[in-house]
Amino acid sequence: MTEKEKAAESAQSVVFTDWIKSQADAWEEALKRTAQAWQAPLGAGPGAEEGKAPGPDEIAKSLLEFFQALASVAGLPEPREIQTAKSLPDLMLKVLQPFWMYAVKLEKQWAEMTGATATGEPENMAEVIKQMTKTFYEAQAEDFRKILHIPQLGINRYYQERFNKAVEKASDYQSALTEFIQLLMIPVEKAYYAVQEEIAKMEKEGKAAIKDSKALYQLWIQKLEDHYMALLRSDDYMNTLRETLNCLHDYRAARAEFFMDLLQNLPIPTNRDMDELYRDLHILKKRVKELERKVKHNGK
Amino acid sequence: MAPYAMAADLIMARVAGDTAKFHEQLRKAREVLMSPLDTEIAQTPYDVVWQEDRVKLKHYHARREPLLKTPLFIVYAQVNRETMLDLQPGRSVVETFLNAGLDIYMLDWGYPTRKDRFLNLDDHINGYIDGAVDFILETHGLDQLNIMAICQGGTMSVIYAALHPEKVKNLVLTVTPTNFDHDAGLLNVWARSLDPDKLVASYGNIPGDIMNLGFLLLNPARLMIDKYVGFLENIHNKDFVENFVRMERWIFDSPDLPGEAFREFIQWMFRENRLIKNELVIGGKKVDLKNITMPVLNIYGKYDHLVPPAACDQLTSKIGSTDKEDVCLDTGHIGIYVSSKTQRQFGPKIIHWLTERDEAPGPADGETKKSASRKKKAGATAEGE
Numbered sequence: 001m002t003e004k005e006k007a008a009e010s011a012q013s014v015v016f017t018d019w020i021k022s023q024a025d026a027w028e029e030a031l032k033r034t035a036q037a038w039q040a041p042l043g044a045g046p047g048a049e050e051g052k053a054p055g056p057d058e059i060a061k062s063l064l065e066f067f068q069a070l071a072s073v074a075g076l077p078e079p080r081e082i083q084t085a086k087s088l089p090d091l092m093l094k095v096l097q098p099f100w101m102y103a104v105k106l107e108k109q110w111a112e113m114t115g116a117t118a119t120g121e122p123e124n125m126a127e128v129i130k131q132m133t134k135t136f137y138e139a140q141a142e143d144f145r146k147i148l149h150i151p152q153l154g155i156n157r158y159y160q161e162r163f164n165k166a167v168e169k170a171s172d173y174q175s176a177l178t179e180f181i182q183l184l185m186i187p188v189e190k191a192y193y194a195v196q197e198e199i200a201k202m203e204k205e206g207k208a209a210i211k212d213s214k215a216l217y218q219l220w221i222q223k224l225e226d227h228y229m230a231l232l233r234s235d236d237y238m239n240t241l242r243e244t245l246n247c248l249h250d251y252r253a254a255r256a257e258f259f260m261d262l263l264q265n266l267p268i269p270t271n272r273d274m275d276e277l278y279r280d281l282h283i284l285k286k287r288v289k290e291l292e293r294k295v296k297h298n299g300k
Numbered sequence: 301m302a303p304y305a306m307a308a309d310l311i312m313a314r315v316a317g318d319t320a321k322f323h324e325q326l327r328k329a330r331e332v333l334m335s336p337l338d339t340e341i342a343q344t345p346y347d348v349v350w351q352e353d354r355v356k357l358k359h360y361h362a363r364r365e366p367l368l369k370t371p372l373f374i375v376y377a378q379v380n381r382e383t384m385l386d387l388q389p390g391r392s393v394v395e396t397f398l399n400a401g402l403d404i405y406m407l408d409w410g411y412p413t414r415k416d417r418f419l420n421l422d423d424h425i426n427g428y429i430d431g432a433v434d435f436i437l438e439t440h441g442l443d444q445l446n447i448m449a450i451c452q453g454g455t456m457s458v459i460y461a462a463l464h465p466e467k468v469k470n471l472v473l474t475v476t477p478t479n480f481d482h483d484a485g486l487l488n489v490w491a492r493s494l495d496p497d498k499l500v501a502s503y504g505n506i507p508g509d510i511m512n513l514g515f516l517l518l519n520p521a522r523l524m525i526d527k528y529v530g531f532l533e534n535i536h537n538k539d540f541v542e543n544f545v546r547m548e549r550w551i552f553d554s555p556d557l558p559g560e561a562f563r564e565f566i567q568w569m570f571r572e573n574r575l576i577k578n579e580l581v582i583g584g585k586k587v588d589l590k591n592i593t594m595p596v597l598n599i600y601g602k603y604d605h606l607v608p609p610a611a612c613d614q615l616t617s618k619i620g621s622t623d624k625e626d627v628c629l630d631t632g633h634i635g636i637y638v639s640s641k642t643q644r645q646f647g648p649k650i651i652h653w654l655t656e657r658d659e660a661p662g663p664a665d666g667e668t669k670k671s672a673s674r675k676k677k678a679g680a681t682a683e684g685e
Contacts, residue, residue: 184517184520187521191521217529221521221522221525221526221529224521224525225519225521225522228519228520228521229519232486232517232518233486233489238489238490238493241490241494242493242494242495245494245498245499246495246498248502249498249499249501249502252502252503253501253502274414275417275504278414278415278417278418279418281415282415282418282419286423289427
């Protein structure tokens with residue numbers, strides 16, 4: 001690992017640690033508030049001392065049975081770990097920790113893959129999500145493709161191959177389409193930040209802030225239009241559009257072949273049959289028209 | 301990040317402030333939307349006088365003594381419908397012409413079905429357009445007629461006029477793309493880099509919805525968001541709602557495009573720019589722009605995002621006519637036909653231009669010898685029956 005890579009990794013881990021801490025704080029705060037909100041209805045229940053609502057710890061105790069049952073099913077922390085919880089927020093944090101840590105781990109992996117934590121710029125989220133999805137689809141396609149490409153044997157081998165091809169092309173198309181749609185979302189995010197910057201700039205310059213929502217909207221829609229115009233002319237957009245249309249073509253062609261196999265066993269004409277018929281009809285009509293013209297011309 | 305939080309608070313505060321007003325508007329909107337709305341389009345009466353396959357020829361009768369000796373044949377694009385020229389009473393190019401005394405024929409391309417997939421540009425130009433022209437000429441006993449064309453219908457009419465100049469007396473082009481080698485519009489940029497062969501192979505005919513999606517993507521901020529925000533802001537206004545719905549009805553009434561004609565148009569026009577370079581061959585004949593010797597009026601919009609001025613303003617320098625005029629109006633692609641401002645300029649300009657180049661029919665020479673003999677013939681046939 002080079003010094004530069006080490007530095008980048010270090011920067012990533014620092015940013016990421018901060019982020020985990022902020023996430024944990026936010027969760028704890030949210031759970032505390034939730035517990036407080038639960039106190040009133042629970043306090044009004046039968047058995048509660050008049051005028052005194054149970055505290056978070058009491059609520060925790062009453063919920064323990066429920067979480068123990070849940071833990072046994074979902075592979076959560078052992079009940080004895082839960083017993084050590086000092087408050088409802090603590091308890092819930094411990095209960096939810098495996099889920100939460102898994103989500104955090106997943107996000108970290110994706111973020112590392114896309115390099116998002118190194119920049120730390122919120123403006124890149126649409127781009128980050130786009131890259132994440134792309135990586136996901138590519139990884140999935142790589143594994144999936146291997147299965148679809150297992151050599152087929154026997155009398156049905158051609159039919160099975162065509163089916164597999166249709167599935168593969170459908171997956172490719174879905175991936176390309178998702179990427180295309182995500183690309184279209186980037187200007188929305190950029191416009192939002194552009195408006196924020198504009199307002200911050202105005203405030204810094206001592207100019208009056210925008211007075212009404214309509215003016216804010218106008219500013220936003222203008223920024224959005226500008227960003228779309230830039231995107232729609234970009235090579236990135238053109239390449240993605242072209243790729244999406246190519247994938248669409250491949251998918252439709254593969255699907256048509258698969259359906260042809262099905263339709264051949266039914267008393268229904270296939271696409272190919274119909275196209276050939278219409279082509280013949282078209283040529284015949286042209287020939288009749290031409291002959292009519294000649295007859296008319298000779299008649300004169 | 302601090303300024304961001306402030307701005308978000310500001311936005312939310314303003315939004316909350318507007319909520320009460322919005323609720324009042326919503327109440328009125330409910331009344332408007334639940335009341336009977338007049339959203340019909342294309343209300344001007346017409347007769348279908350000729351038809352071949354799905355393509356029809358509509359005849360609109362002049363509402364007063366004919367102003368021109370020569371009827372006007374209108375050729376619309378295959379994208380969307382010709383009903384745009386007759387959106388509603390008071391906002392109708394057709395109505396303006398009829399009130400002025402023009403006899404109008406308009407081509408309705410109809411809705412292509414799967415069997416139209418193999419129809420190419422030759423079939424549309426030398427087939428349907430020429431068939432309709434022959435019918436009109438025969439009906440009126442004339443050798444020539446006036447053509448007014450719109451957008452892609454204009455491109456096809458330019459080709460037609462170059463291939464059959466003897467049948468066209470005057471040619472009026474409106475927002476007609478003839479030069480495709482520019483980067484002024486997104487449509488050009490996209491069309492040049494797409495593969496029409498694959499699209500046609502995938503779909504056969506190109507679905508109208510796909511075309512519509514493409515047009516919406518030309519400016520998503522305005523066409524997919526701002527437009528509907530504007531609608532919500534005016535939802536309590538009955539006139540506004542009616543006009544808006546009419547426009548929506550027209551915009552999303554999009555026939556599919558015959559596959560082969562689409563493929564040729566994209567390949568030969570957008571990608572190879574053959575027309576303006578005099579390299580186009582249709583039906584085995586070269587389309588020589590120098591053959592266009594009739595008077596030509598070429599109208600286009602300064603702010604047209606689909607067919608920008610760069611797509612229109614070269615034609616008159618390439619054709620053989622000596623009587624030719626370019627008119628650039630301060631409007632966009634559709635505004636040229638529907639905005640009240642351009643309605644005052646657009647229709648009257650065409651009527652005046654045509655009138656200057658046509659002889660008003662006298663009481664005795666309203667019929668030519670040819671038409672008189674044809675009427676006689678028709679009468680004899682009727683008697684014979």
